[in-house]
Amino acid sequence: MHLHHVQIACPTGGEDVARQFFVQALGMTEVEKPPALAARGGVWFRAFDTAGSVTAEIHVSTEEPFTPARRAHPALVLESREALETTRSRLVDLGFEVDDTERHTFDGYERLHCRDGHGNRVELLAEAPSAR
16 A cells, blocks of 8 residues: 545635645646546646656645645655755745744654645655664
8 A cells, every 4th residue: 555645625716826835835746637627626746756756646626615724734755854955945935834843853854844825734854864
């Protein structure tokens, strides 16, 4: 068994805000939804490794009424602490909320929590230098 994707929500019409977060800030790639699902709205994103294999997939669906996921969240592992810092800087530069208060509370990793433009929580992790 392995995880195929994680689904989060946004309000109807919130796809562009999701694109800014997942593409511009996190560096994921938008992928086309299957035709049978495209009419429902929403948008899908994938991350790939250097060989082109999918390493993460996030589906953003629309829902009304919308309530952001304040506690539940996807957790994405970045390839290095440097990548974590670069991504953190992009998030801040684009105006997204970043929380470093739990930076060293998960053994073997450095991490941060952030919020997409709709208030959904997302965790970003990288192996701590001492864990390698």
